[in-house]
Amino acid sequence: xxxxxxxxxxxxxxxxxxxxxxxxxxxxxxxxxxxxxxxxxxxxxxxxxxxxxxxxxxxxxxxxxxxxxxxxxxxxxxxxxxxxxxxxxxxxxxxxxxxxxxxxxxxxxxxxxxxxxxxxxxxxxxxxxxxxxxxxxxxxxxxxxxxxxxxxxxxxxxxxxxxxxxxxxxxxxxxxxxxxxxxxxxxxxxxxxxxxxxxxxxxxxxxxxxxxxxxxxxxxxxxxxxxxxxxxxxxxxxxxxxxxxxxxxxxxxxxxxxxxxxxxxxxxxxxxxxxxxxxxxxxxxxxxxxxxxxxxxxxxxxxxxxxxxxxxxxxxxxxxxxxxxxxx
Amino acid sequence: xxxxxxxxxxxxxxxxxxxxxxxxxxxxxxxxxxxxxxxxxxxxxxxxxxxxxxxxxxxxxxxxxxxxxxxxxxxxxxxxxxxxxxxxxxxxxxxxxxxxxxxxxxxxxxxxxxxxxxxxxxxxxxxxxxxxxxxxxxxxxxxxxxxxxxxxxxxxxxxxxxxxxxxxxxxxxxxxxxxxxxxxxxxxxxxxxxxxxxxxxxxxxxxxxxxxxxxxxxxxxxxxxxxxxxxxxxxxxxxxxxxxxxxxxxxxxxxxxxxxxxxxxxxxxxxxxxxxxxxxxxxxxxxxxxxxxxxxxxxxxxxxxxxxxxxxxxxxxxxxxxxxxxxx
Numbered sequence: 001x002x003x004x005x006x007x008x009x010x011x012x013x014x015x016x017x018x019x020x021x022x023x024x025x026x027x028x029x030x031x032x033x034x035x036x037x038x039x040x041x042x043x044x045x046x047x048x049x050x051x052x053x054x055x056x057x058x059x060x061x062x063x064x065x066x067x068x069x070x071x072x073x074x075x076x077x078x079x080x081x082x083x084x085x086x087x088x089x090x091x092x093x094x095x096x097x098x099x100x101x102x103x104x105x106x107x108x109x110x111x112x113x114x115x116x117x118x119x120x121x122x123x124x125x126x127x128x129x130x131x132x133x134x135x136x137x138x139x140x141x142x143x144x145x146x147x148x149x150x151x152x153x154x155x156x157x158x159x160x161x162x163x164x165x166x167x168x169x170x171x172x173x174x175x176x177x178x179x180x181x182x183x184x185x186x187x188x189x190x191x192x193x194x195x196x197x198x199x200x201x202x203x204x205x206x207x208x209x210x211x212x213x214x215x216x217x218x219x220x221x222x223x224x225x226x227x228x229x230x231x232x233x234x235x236x237x238x239x240x241x242x243x244x245x246x247x248x249x250x251x252x253x254x255x256x257x258x259x260x261x262x263x264x265x266x267x268x269x270x271x272x273x274x275x276x277x278x279x280x281x282x283x284x285x286x287x288x289x290x291x292x293x294x295x296x297x298x299x300x301x302x303x304x305x306x307x308x309x310x311x312x313x314x315x316x317x318x319x320x321x322x323x324x325x326x327x328x
Numbered sequence: 329x330x331x332x333x334x335x336x337x338x339x340x341x342x343x344x345x346x347x348x349x350x351x352x353x354x355x356x357x358x359x360x361x362x363x364x365x366x367x368x369x370x371x372x373x374x375x376x377x378x379x380x381x382x383x384x385x386x387x388x389x390x391x392x393x394x395x396x397x398x399x400x401x402x403x404x405x406x407x408x409x410x411x412x413x414x415x416x417x418x419x420x421x422x423x424x425x426x427x428x429x430x431x432x433x434x435x436x437x438x439x440x441x442x443x444x445x446x447x448x449x450x451x452x453x454x455x456x457x458x459x460x461x462x463x464x465x466x467x468x469x470x471x472x473x474x475x476x477x478x479x480x481x482x483x484x485x486x487x488x489x490x491x492x493x494x495x496x497x498x499x500x501x502x503x504x505x506x507x508x509x510x511x512x513x514x515x516x517x518x519x520x521x522x523x524x525x526x527x528x529x530x531x532x533x534x535x536x537x538x539x540x541x542x543x544x545x546x547x548x549x550x551x552x553x554x555x556x557x558x559x560x561x562x563x564x565x566x567x568x569x570x571x572x573x574x575x576x577x578x579x580x581x582x583x584x585x586x587x588x589x590x591x592x593x594x595x596x597x598x599x600x601x602x603x604x605x606x607x608x609x610x611x612x613x614x615x616x617x618x619x620x621x622x623x624x625x626x627x628x629x630x631x632x633x634x635x636x637x638x639x640x641x642x643x644x645x646x647x648x649x650x651x652x653x654x655x656x
Contacts, residue, residue: 004458019437041369102334103329124375133459139375
């Protein structure tokens with residue numbers, strides 16, 4: 001059996017079993033969420049890592065190096081946000097072929113620096129290695145607050161039946177932007193920008209945690225797949241109403257027929273998904289740090305997966321289910 | 329200009345300038361040492377990352393997967409040890425081609441688990457991505473102790489003129505083991521084992537910090553190069569006595585003519601180098617947690633580099649200067 005047959009998520013489960021070590025006392029969240037979390041003195045530390053590989057996560061020759069730098073850090077900020085935390089320090093690993101132009105590295109790091117300033121992150125170290133293809137790995141360390149001795153965290157396994165499902169921003173713009181980028185659309189296009197320069201709603205996520213939201217995930221692999229992770233980890237189903245999904249005018253007008261499918265399975269939005277009681281979700285909407293849209297409900301019935309339904313209550317099936325790094 | 333012309337260390341310096349952000353209040357050690365260190369409440373947190381790339385850091389088909397897993401974590405433990413810290417939590421990123429055999433991943437993770445148990449590390453998360461060549465990246469987070477409000481850290485920039493230079497264990501075995509591995513020597517050979525399964529002297533490094541040693545580095549790229557980093561960061565020179573170097577019987581008998589050069593420039597020993605006043609070094613030697621050998625002295629004169637001298641006081645020049653990831 002090879003890794004592409006098994007798929008990314010089954011491989012993670014399998015490897016967690018191979019390692020098979022008891023969790024130490026201070027560990028609060030281990031393998032299987034957006035970031036690991038452990039107690040450190042009176043507060044919580046968290047850490048996450050994400051890699052962008054040339055030809056897999058970005059298009060050589062099409063993705064500007066500066067945008068690549070921004071995105072390499074932003075996708076990690078998104079994981080820290082998805083736990084309700086604040087990012088602090090980043091380690092950056094560059095794997096580069098010998099012939100890599102130093103001007104490209106300069107641009108890449110300039111973009112990293114821009115994202116670091118935007119989110120209050122300090123780049124504190126890293127590694128540089130030779131490789132045959134270019135990739136950039138960021139490990140990001142953050143912290144979360146405690147309140148009355150309880151960790152203010154967002155987790156995948158804390159949804160409850162009846163919870164409303166809410167998302168920030170618009171969905172599908174990034175996937176549409178990728179299609180346009182491949183078609184030669186200039187990088188100034190708003191959809192292309194959504195793809196190249198994701199802005200994870202860090203403050204909204206932290207506000208959600210403070211308001212009492214306990215379940216959240218970032219939408220990185222596509223809505224149905226990421227919401228599916230919440231379903232599996234919380235042992236629930238999820239009903240999403242297609243007509244409630246926040247889809248931008250730009251996406252609707254550019255891809256009228258594909259808009260819904262891109263919003264549900266497109267991936268790389270780096271928006272946040274929360275679930276919670278309606279009063280808490282309403283308070284989060286009122287706080288208005290980012291636009292928040294209620295798109296459906298968590299359910300106790302049926303399979304542990306997310307279904308998307310039309311106005312008549314019929315389930316809409318999509319060709320793809322979302323992004324799997326090893327299968328796609 | 330491409331990155332191989334610039335070289336790894338000049339590239340790190342250049343990129344640190346491109347990012348050009350002011351260090352935040354809590355940061356104690358940033359880019360340029362073995363690990364980043366920052367204050368977190370009453371203690372210190374530290375983080376480091378290292379990548380092993382197929383064909384660059386390990387030999388496909390020759391390096392057993394289980395040993396690769398061990399080493400991927402051990403080289404990071406070495407960096408935390410080199411700061412005087414204790415490793416706690418690791419994030420593991422696997423970049424794997426689609427056709428990677430899942431049995432190899434199992435072995436890799438078994439080796440990771442062995443090293444994690446040996447050093448008290450919890451593997452708390454990571455990432456899995458598709459790539460055209462196999463690589464493994466570990467980010468390791470640790471902590472260091474404070475004593476009377478002062479951080480107990482080992483740094484590269486704290487050597488003083490007149491300090492004795494001491495190293496743990498033996499030097500050159502790993503590089504010799506790599507040569508033997510390439511020649512088809514079985515992996516049970518002691519030199520090959522030194523290459524495949526480095527055991528960073530974590531306890532000795534922590535004891536050194538407790539005894540008052542303030543300057544240290546791990547020997548990963550070769551003695552002269554790593555000691556050279558101490559020279560540059562501390563603005564000093566270093567005189568090493570060739571006849572004082574700890575060289576194993578196995579190395580001497582297997583490579584009588586190359587032994588000295590392998591010990592000075594071989595790389596991947598993952599032993600520790602300390603500098604400090606002779607009384608503190610003597611106390612560390614007496615503590616006898618690991619064998620510690622005095623090999624020379626830090627000097628204020630001359631260039632900021634390490635020189636190796638024979639019994640007659642003549643400097644010995646080596647063909648290679650040590651390992652540069654981008655140039656070699």
